[in-house]
Amino acid sequence: MHSLGVKCNEFAFPSVFKACTLTNDFRLGKQVHGTVVVTGFENDEFVLNSMVVLYAKCGEIADSTRIFDAIPRRTVVSWNALLNCYVQLFNVIPEKDLIAWNAVISGHSHNGEDVEAVSLFPLMYGEGVGVNQTTLSTVLKSIASLQASHICRQMHALSLKSGFEYNNYIVNGLVDAYGKCGQSEDASRVFKESQTSDLLAFTSMITVYSQDGQGEEALKLYLEMQSQGIKPDAFVYSSLFNACASLSAYEQAKQVHVQVLKLGFIIDIFAGNSLVNSYAKCGSIDDAERAFREIPERSIVSWSAMIGGMAQHGHGRLALQMFNEMLKEGVAPNHITLVSVLCACNHAGLVTDAKRYFSSMEELFSVQPMEEHYACMIDILGRAGKLDEAMELVNTMPYEANAAVWGALLGAARIHKNVDLGSKAAEMLINLEPEKSGTHILLANIYASAGMWDGVAKIRKVMKDSNVKKEPGMSWMEIKDKVHTFIVGDRSHPRGKEIYAKLEELSEPLRKAGYVPMVETDLHDVEEREKAKLLYHHSEKLAVAFGLIATPPGAPIRVKKNLRICLDCHTAIKLVSKIASREIIVRDINRFHHFRDGLCSCGDYW
């Protein structure tokens, strides 16, 4: 082709390099390299990646590395080629020094080969070449990816022994690794004891808090960082938005958003994606969509966050429209996007669409259905009352039914009052997750709705005997930048008297609108009258009452709850939204409920 005088473009070069590599024709490969330079394609990343492989295979490690370093986005193939080259070279070095060991360990770590990186460390240590901060921080990063908390502790001890207590790289590495291993207390201890004022260490610690659900701690640390005069960058903000998301702190998210705009970090894709997620989780899907539209180059994560947000808000059809818009833009969905798409169908009751997506996802999008997709599909079928179809899928799927699947079946059994399926699913769940009290409660609900009071009594006894405590329901409501917490029957709030007075004031119009307390499914071992009182003072009702007295008339009220919203509160809040002419948004553990004018966006289907 070349000798015929036909010009080669950037699409042809990678194939030519690949052919040279496969046939070991390095002389020709180098000639082609010359042509690349002449034709001006030496900056094309596909061309460069294929050259890295060529030079690595012919053992010219220096050239391979030089080209590799210049590529902005490296492919797995070029990583592997260069790494193999280093490993081979490394193996023939008789006396390996510290730098050689570090280079190979970090090569494995960068390449996602964390087990190899971590296992090389003891060999290196045994050689007596010593360790430096590079070794430890590289190994800690792999430990973090592996979530190996036991090894993390050993590396911590070694770091202290080696005198790296105040080294920023090591402090950051330990905070990150402990955090990823789920040991947030250890992360926090290392961070505090180091007394560091390093931006990366602060970012890691803020991230640990936000991923551990300690949103308030994350925000507090961010304030402390600012008071120390440490200038934030875009990394901090993606974690901070997550902290706001986990707190459902809408006002906080808005304030942080303003700062991000001022600092010019809004073009950062991670911060942008977190902002979309944050607004969605804080109850404002409109703000989320505005933020989404402002992202200059939307990634699959941006689309997934937006589609998932719409799904959780019950806007199933809009979520599917968004999905189609994404496909039109040529963005390929991943397994998470498809979970959100199925979830959208689920919340909107779109069974036919769900079946279509589920059965064609592998063919259309090359994504094999995973456990999550099966669990979602079983949930959809179950909710829609297609219990036989749901069971058939359970029996034919290539996975063992897990807690998500049994949970879906238990939920379906509750909605459709199927006592047999309910008790079977509950039994499986109690085996899989004995510590969770929700299972007992759902089963009790099934018995109660079937009028099987002896069953309810039996569960009450089992819970009492096995000391299973109902997880206390808690609700949160944010006013300005303060988050107010409520627990059932709680009178400790400074405006407690007014809150209870408001509920008292609402009781008559509620009764007139048809509200009857649903005392029968309550498992507390108390008198009926006492039960009605407890029910009427559930945390979400207290939070809504507080919202009514603490926000201006007509303002929306946003509440977050740690469990599923209870049926009684759902009914009551629907009526309150009409009586008080307010939009009330409740985020529960599963989804959002937008109450307006006596109705809920979930269509009583949750």
Added chain:
DNA sequence: TTAGGGTTAG
């Protein structure tokens, strides 16, 4: 010569 922090679901 070798090295550190962030995003989407269930």
